[in-house]
Amino acid sequence: MKKHVVHIITGLENGGAEGVLFRLCTNDTVYQHSVISLTSEGKFGLLLRQNEVRVITLDMKGMINSLMKLYNLHKALKTLSPDVVQTWMYHADLLGGIIAKLSGVKNINWNVRHSNLSRAHNSLSTILVAKSCAWLSRFIPNSIVCCAEQARITHEALGYDSRKTVVIPNGYDFSERDKTNSISIKKELSLAKSTPLIGMVARYNPQKNHAALLRAFSLIEHDDAHLVLVGPNITEANEELVTLIRSLNISKRVHLLGERTDIPSLMSELDLHVLSSSSGEGFPNVVAEAMASGTPCVVTDVGDASFIVGNLGWVVEPGNEYALSEAIQMALSQKESRPAQWNQRKIDSAQSVRQRFSIEKMILAYHKVWEKS
Incomplete structure (x- = not known):
């Protein structure tokens, strides 16, 4: 009989933690898994059932x-x-942890994803729940899984029991990624194959700082470059976003694609992926996903973004659109003037992520946590 793991998560909508939970449950052959969502089924609830x-x-x-x-x-x-x-996540850690304890469960483990708990970027209720968890961390969980080193540092500073924290980076099933195919995004947008294509995959949210990316893009010298933005609420219906694009006079070179189901294929066609977030990142999945596709990255120094790219990408301070523009310009210039070096960067980016963040490594790390507890 397989041992049974019950996961309790705040919700199962489209998100990073939900995606990690899905990959863990569907790729682990050692444990039996069940999932309890405190709210709705969402996208991943249906996928889990399937x-x-x-x-x-x-x-x-x-x-x-x-x-x-x-x-x-x-x-x-x-x-x-x-x-x-x-x-998984604060409310589930708090409520799920307490109820599991009262239900007699001995082996309880939490999972935290945030790397920034400042009042400027989080609701008061989120901060209060996190502080409650910090106090309860001495009594309820056997282990506290952090998705990123920065998340561990942030939560230990808040008061989480440092004796119980362990960092497990997100893992990816690269075999499934390699099977994906889609229509050429450049062909879809009627762009020449030689067109420099920059992209960012992220929902429309102030913390993702699309405004900084758009301003940075408007400053680069490559007038032939195009920018594709992908994610929830990234459409022509977003008046705030469209107004900013028009004010920067870059409408003809910016493409709003909304949500897509062919992200791996889209990533592989980008020349450069940019993460412009100002905060709120733990382990930014899109950076690892882009690199796995052989796409170099420019990132802001948030969460574990700099750890993921290492010396294979460009890291700039959050909120500095001029530094972001310079990094994008530097990357495109290298691609243009030193193609051999650029191609090696693409190969090294894919190899680095695939070696460090495989689904197999993540599953084994969770096994060690559950067995130790």
Whole structure:
């Protein structure tokens, strides 16, 4: 009989933590996995079900409703009788950790993803829940999994029990990535094959700082370069985004593609991927995904972005659009003037990520946490 891990997560919408949970559950052949979402099924709930992973949704909404649904969580844990409970993100760490403890579960582990808990970038409720978790970290979890080194530092500074923290970087199934194909994005956009193509895959959110990227792009000397932006709310319907693009006079060279299902193929066609975030990153998946496709990266120094790119990309301070522009210009100039060096950078980027962040390494690291606990 396989040991049973029950994961408790705040929700299963499209996000980094949700994607990691999905890859962990569907690629691990040693443990049996079930997932409890405190809210809705979302994108990944359906995908988990399709991969024969049991999913329970509690549909918590509002204070009174949530308190009533905690009984359902307690009942579910009693029924499932897990060997291990792994919680994901603050609210699930707090509520799931307490209810798991009251349900008699001995092996409880948390998972934290943030690397910045400043009031400027987080709601007061998020900070209060995180501080509550910091105090409870001495009593509830056996281990606290951090997705990035910066996340570990941030949470230990907040008061999380440093004796229990362990860093497990995100892992990726590169075999599946290598099978993906799609129509050429340059052909789709009626661009010549030689057109320098820069991209960023990120939802529209102030922390992603699309404004800094657009201003930086408007400053580069390569007038033939084009920029593609991909992600939720990255469409012509986003008036704020469209207005900024028009004000910078770059409308003809910026393409808003919205959400896509062919991200790996799209990444492989980019000449350069940029992460312009001002904060809020733990382990930025898009950087690893771009490099895995052989696409060099320019990143701001947020979360573990600089750790991921190492000396194979360009790192600039967050919020400095001039430094970001210079880095993009430097990258495009190298591609143009030193093609052999550029091609080697592409090869080294892919090899670096594939060696360090495989799904197999991530799964084994979680096994060690669950076995140690």
